[in-house]
Amino acid sequence: MTAPTRRLLGVLFTAILALGCGSDAQTTTMTIPVELKPFRIVVRADGTFTAAKSTPLNADPNAGRTAILSLTPEGRMVDQDEVVIVLDGSKMTSELNMQEFALEEGAVKVASMRLTASKEKDNLDHTLAMLERELDFTERFARRDPEQFSRMDRETDEADLTLLRYKLAHNRTKKARHDKKLQASVAAQEARLSFSRTRTERLKKQLASLEIHAPHSGTFFHERKWRGTIGVGDTVFPGMKLANIPDLSSMVVDAYVLESEASGIEEGTAVEISAAASPDLLLTGTVLSINPFAEQRSRNDPTKYFRVRVGFEKPDVAWIKPMGEVKVRFLVADIAAALAVPNQALFSEAGETWVYRRVGGRFEKQIVQLGQRGPNRTIILEGLTAGDHIATAQPTEGELE
Structure with a gap:
């Protein structure tokens, strides 16, 4: 383009601006x-299909920390009672073996204590019987008459009686203490056994809960976290949500609107929904609810969004699937x-x-x-x-x- 031509175009452009403005x-x-003029406000956002109702699959709230051993692939159809998640139970199995050994060992200890105590009791009973007979004999034949027996004889027999009474009282006290000690020892061992029994039963239930079954048939989906979905090897905490089976009859769209663009969107606002991969596939709906607080969608992205839930008529179309990506247009104004x-x-x-x-x-x-x-x-x-x-x-x- 020559310099005169450029100058001519510049003059024409300036004239057009002057006329138009x-x-x-x-x-x-x-x-x-x-x-x-027509006035239209359209707010665009990305979204995903999700189920308003779903059946969660959680780890046992009473189980300890564990890890995922196997996991059914996401998006697969599962049958009722099918095992969909298996958690690692190696630590629980080791503890269960220890508790079962403690039960066996404790039972042997209690039996041994009772046998030893029975022998000791028999010995004490025999000693008491002998002392009682000896005391009875001594009391009946003690030399007490001062006219017939010397003072030394009388004092000797009285000393023998005193000693026998002391021995008898001592052995009775010893027997009572022995019985109490036996009861306390057995009670302590029984308490340990009771703890081991309770812990054993709990561990068996927890081990059984490590195989998580599908409560009903449906499509299986993993739980989302900051870093993505759960996977094999991930740490699992008690009660943690691991997956869900959505109710496909309750599908909605969760759209994420930039915090700066959400003004004017309210319940009832008309919405157009299209498949992210195929813009020609369209649905219409309305806003059901708006999350009151804007939140980050990713730990690494500080941008905040309002989550807007959108309801729509549910035609029988194959592209409406949980976690399916869509483009959403909110018709905030159309005058x-x-x-x-x-x-x-x-x-x-x-x-x-x-x-x-x-x-x-x-x-x-x-x-x-x-x-x-x-x-x-x-x-x-x-x-x-x-x-x-x-x-x-x-x-x-x-x-x-």
């Missing part, structure tokens, strides 16, 4: 006409004719909003009342009429009335 010889600030101006033409301060309307060769400040605001344009309810021209930027001091 309504500038005149007295102002340099560009203007636009205010016209009745056939409205006075709307570019957002950059609006100025605000102290609760007032105005535009600069061209009057003759200058601009005057015109207070306006705003209606619905979109990403690029805002509806004017009062203050302007069709045919007015307004500045698209702040006029210079010399251009103002």
